[in-house]
Amino acid sequence: QSALTQPASVSGSPGQSITISCTGINSDVGGHNSVSWYQQHPDKAPKVVISDVNNRPSGVSNRFSGSQSGNTASLTISGLQAEDEAHYFCSSLTATDTVVFGGGTKLTVL
Amino acid sequence: QVQLVQSGPEVKKAGASVRVSCKASGFTLDNQHINWVRQAPGRGLEWMGWISTYEGNTNYAQNLQARVILTTDTSTKTAYMELRSLTFDDTAVYFCARGWKHFDPWGQGTRVTVSS
Numbered sequence: 001q002s003a004l005t006q007p008a009s010v011s012g013s014p015g016q017s018i019t020i021s022c023t024g025i026n027s028d029v030g031g032h033n034s035v036s037w038y039q040q041h042p043d044k045a046p047k048v049v050i051s052d053v054n055n056r057p058s059g060v061s062n063r064f065s066g067s068q069s070g071n072t073a074s075l076t077i078s079g080l081q082a083e084d085e086a087h088y089f090c091s092s093l094t095a096t097d098t099v100v101f102g103g104g105t106k107l108t109v110l
Numbered sequence: 111q112v113q114l115v116q117s118g119p120e121v122k123k124a125g126a127s128v129r130v131s132c133k134a135s136g137f138t139l140d141n142q143h144i145n146w147v148r149q150a151p152g153r154g155l156e157w158m159g160w161i162s163t164y165e166g167n168t169n170y171a172q173n174l175q176a177r178v179i180l181t182t183d184t185s186t187k188t189a190y191m192e193l194r195s196l197t198f199d200d201t202a203v204y205f206c207a208r209g210w211k212h213f214d215p216w217g218q219g220t221r222v223t224v225s226s
Binding site: 003032034036038045046047048051052057089091093096097098099100101102103104 | 145147154155156157159160169171172205207210211212213214216217218219
């Protein structure tokens with residue numbers, strides 16, 4: 001199972017919005033409404049910020065939103081803040097009930 | 111407080127096995143999926159497998175299924191990951207995480223170092 005494709009890095013200034021893409025295939029991203037997004041700060045465990053494509057877990061800022069079109073899912077962070085600087089990973093269920101992650105995207109807040 | 115607490119760091123010789131534990135706090139392991147995910151230094155997340163405490167089923171990543179065993183002890187609310195025949199490429203931080211389609215919470219991570 002190949003990793004989902006994410007850009008290696010994105011950047012934005014405080015207050016701006018950024019979008020991170022996550023591209024898979026029909027048997028993972030395109031076949032299940034199960035894309036999740038995780039935020040990971042250095043030397044910390046990942047934390048879920050979006051589940052099931054566009055569901056925001058309790059306690060997650062409403063500046064985080066998710067969407068999907070076909071085999072590509074997207075995470076949008078609006079009103080960028082310094083604390084948003086982190087690595088972001090997407091994941092999806094697959095046709096064989098396994099899980100595949102994206103390679104990760106480093107977000108830099110300028 | 112719902113959390114997963116993992117065992118401490120391990121240093122192992124190449125060829126040996128390692129077992130990492132993951133204890134649930136604030137919830138039971140009944141009817142749960144517990145996943146294991148690893149992260150090599152400076153690298154991304156790699157899903158290793160899950161175990162369902164409901165039926166005892168497991169599902170492993172194809173590249174690891176010959177070497178990894180996931181188990182749980184619901185009486186002590188503890189999940190275990192054993193990885194055999196360690197190589198240098200197994201040096202990583204290993205995380206447990208609850209869930210099926212999305213993972214929450216995560217354990218704090220256990221660093222496993224494979225040396226010669």
